Amino acid sequence: xxxxxxxxxxxxxxxxxxxxxxxxxxxxxxxxxxxxxxxxxxxxxxxxxxxxxxxxxxxxxxxxxxxxxxxxxxxxxxxxxxxxxxxxxxxxxxxxxxxxxxxxxxxxxxxxxxxxxxxxxxxxxxxxxxxxxxxxxxxxxxxxxxxxxxxxxxxxxxxxxxxxxxxxxxxxxxxxxxxxxxxxxxxxxxxxxxxxxxxxxxxxxxxxxxxxxxxxxxxxxxxxxxxxxxxxxxxxxxxxxxxxxxxxxxxxxxxxxxxxxxxxxxxxxxxxxxxxxxxxxxxxxxxxxxxxxxxxxxxxxxxxxxxxxxxxxxxxxxxxxxxxxxxxxxxxxxxxxxxxxxxxxxxxxxxxxxxxxxxxxxxxxxxxxxxxxxxxxxxxxxxxxxxxxxxxxxxxxxxxxxxxxxxxxxxxxxxxxxxxxxxxxxxxxxxxxxxxxxxxxxxxxxxxxxxxxxxxxxxxxxxxxxxxxxxxxxx
Numbered sequence: 001x002x003x004x005x006x007x008x009x010x011x012x013x014x015x016x017x018x019x020x021x022x023x024x025x026x027x028x029x030x031x032x033x034x035x036x037x038x039x040x041x042x043x044x045x046x047x048x049x050x051x052x053x054x055x056x057x058x059x060x061x062x063x064x065x066x067x068x069x070x071x072x073x074x075x076x077x078x079x080x081x082x083x084x085x086x087x088x089x090x091x092x093x094x095x096x097x098x099x100x101x102x103x104x105x106x107x108x109x110x111x112x113x114x115x116x117x118x119x120x121x122x123x124x125x126x127x128x129x130x131x132x133x134x135x136x137x138x139x140x141x142x143x144x145x146x147x148x149x150x151x152x153x154x155x156x157x158x159x160x161x162x163x164x165x166x167x168x169x170x171x172x173x174x175x176x177x178x179x180x181x182x183x184x185x186x187x188x189x190x191x192x193x194x195x196x197x198x199x200x201x202x203x204x205x206x207x208x209x210x211x212x213x214x215x216x217x218x219x220x221x222x223x224x225x226x227x228x229x230x231x232x233x234x235x236x237x238x239x240x241x242x243x244x245x246x247x248x249x250x251x252x253x254x255x256x257x258x259x260x261x262x263x264x265x266x267x268x269x270x271x272x273x274x275x276x277x278x279x280x281x282x283x284x285x286x287x288x289x290x291x292x293x294x295x296x297x298x299x300x301x302x303x304x305x306x307x308x309x310x311x312x313x314x315x316x317x318x319x320x321x322x323x324x325x326x327x328x329x330x331x332x333x334x335x336x337x338x339x340x341x342x343x344x345x346x347x348x349x350x351x352x353x354x355x356x357x358x359x360x361x362x363x364x365x366x367x368x369x370x371x372x373x374x375x376x377x378x379x380x381x382x383x384x385x386x387x388x389x390x391x392x393x394x395x396x397x398x399x400x401x402x403x404x405x406x407x408x409x410x411x412x413x414x415x416x417x418x419x420x421x422x423x424x425x426x427x428x429x430x431x432x433x434x435x436x437x438x439x440x441x442x443x444x445x446x447x448x449x450x451x452x453x454x455x456x457x458x459x460x461x462x463x464x465x466x467x468x469x470x471x472x473x474x475x
Contacts, residue, residue: 006136009125016089016120019070020078026141026148026156027083029209030193031402033417037090042099044087047211051103054088058114062089068124069133077126080133081140089119134160138175149211151192157182158189162238162300187235188215191222191253193300194240196403198250199382200257202395207261209402217260217267218253224276227252230284238299245293255283300405325349325358326365326453326460334463335376335470339368343460351449359444362452363393369459370396376466377406408465412458420455 021041023034027048034040044050068082079086091098092114095107111118127133137156141148148156160166161182168186172179192215195208207213221227228234231252232243242249259265270276326332326346334340342365349358371383371390383396390396397420400406407413 006125009127011123011125013121014070014077014124016086016093016122018077019086019090019124020073020076021083021087021090022078022080024159025083026137026152026159029151029211030155031209031404033414035414035418038097038099039418040083041087041091041097044084045099045103048084050084050087050091051098051106053084054092054107054110057085057088057092057119058110062119062122064123068122069127069136070124071127071130071133077124079124080127080130081137082124086122089122092118093120131164135174142175150188150215151211151213154185154189154192154215157185158238161186162189183235184219186238187222188219190235190238190240190298190300191215191218193405194253194298195257196399196405197298197379198254198257199379200254202382202391202399204258204261205399205402208257214260214266217265217270218256220267220270221256221276221280222253224273224280226277226280230280232295240296240298242296244295246296247293248287249296251287252280252283323351325351325362325449326456330461330464332460332464333467334369334372334460335467336368336372336463339365339372339463342368351446355444355446355449358449362449362456366452366456366459367393367396369456369463370400372463373400373406373459376463377403407462412461415458416455 021037021044023040025034025040028034028040028043032039032043034043041050062085066082068085069080070077071080072078091103091107092111095104095111098104098107127136134156140146142153142156147153157171160171161168166174168179168182172182175182192209195205200208222233230244231249232241233249234241256265265279270279324347326343328347332340332343334343342361346358346361346365349361351358367390370393371380374380374383374396382399383391385391401413401417401420404410404413
């Protein structure tokens with residue numbers, strides 16, 4: 001591969017306010033939506049200590065010897081290296097950009113402290129393309145002094161292979177590392193995405209998707225000769241493939257994840273082939289026959305399709321629609337007769353009448369639509385607790401949002417995550433609705449009902465799309 005001449009990249013002084021943060025930042029997990037600057041700032045402040053960095057900038061000054069790299073996308077300059085520093089500078093300039101009240105208060109204090117010394121422009125290097133700057137990022141964060149955690153490195157490498165279409169050999173040659181290192185990253189990335197498919201308990205799944213989860217222990221187990229012989233597991237063209245049944249494979253992987261989260265296994269007690277084989281023998285005991293059932297063929301890709309069936313509108317002069325609890329602009333056929341009946345009832349109820357009954361009706365529709373989507377994917381049991389009762393709505397909704405592969409139209413997933421963000425009006429309305437449903441004195445109002453309707457609509461569209469696809473497949 002030709003040597004990159006970094007010295008030829010132009011250096012510019014650009015406005016901090018006009019710089020765009022990178023939606024594809026490897027620090028941000030793939031299930032976190034990054035549609036807006038505020039989305040990105042919310043994650044970075046919550047997980048990457050940006051407020052502490054802002055404090056250091058105010059106390060010690062902005063250290064400029066570590067270059068900030070940008071690329072030009074359209075008319076905008078996007079920061080691909082230095083997002084934490086630029087985030088801190090943005091919020092020192094505009095404290096209201098900070099994601100929470102407490103952080104905004106802190107940023108206002110820092111803004112007043114720095115006064116006229118606030119930094120409005122910074123020097124940046126303009127890379128010719130995202131691909132060109134990837135070599136810099138790999139050197140800095142995959143092997144250098146500013147290393148990403150393992151999951152962040154995996155996302156960076158896998159995105160090049162899966163989204164960019166480069167082969168493992170090509171990536172390894174470009175970064176001057178062994179192909180096995182690249183394969184490990186792609187493998188771990190795909191396995192992490194697959195965690196949402198294996199019926200993990202909600203609390204375990206939450207921890208398994210965090211950066212502190214010991215994904216390297218999973219690699220140690222799935223790379224073991226005994227495991228590969230038992231399952232036929234391999235990664236083929238960015239797909240997870242097995243020769244054993246999906247039920248058998250999922251059972252094994254689920255137990256691995258649970259035991260890691262509960263600290264029953266780690267790299268120290270799975271340090272030899274004998275230790276790994278003994279552990280696998282223990283897990284395999286009691287699993288049903290692994291010859292029955294369909295094998296796994298999983299690809300963490302994306303797709304798009306129309307997701308609702310429009311209602312035929314009468315021709316002629318448009319009449320002003322009255323605002324109903326669920327709008328009448330679509331016919332919803334969700335595959336659940338009870339849910340369909342509740343939707344029809346909501347389409348006949350005005351938002352401004354019987355608000356108490358309307359709140360309970362909307363909550364039931366929301367809860368049933370979430371369960372219905374799990375049911376569509378054969379995962380209804382994940383919505384139930386050990387006593388066979390439905391889990392808390394917030395738990396089930398949170399678990400649904402982590403299953404990005406279930407959303408063919410990513411815009412709907414982005415809407416849902418935005419609506420249920422804890423600093424949004426929709427989240428406050430949903431929280432109030434939950435408290436009202438549990439007997440607390442929180443009377444519903446029009447705004448609450450309309451905000452919850454916004455959360456419900458994408459879920460109903462997904463259920464209806466599935467029924468349309470099922471019906472079309474029969475013809």
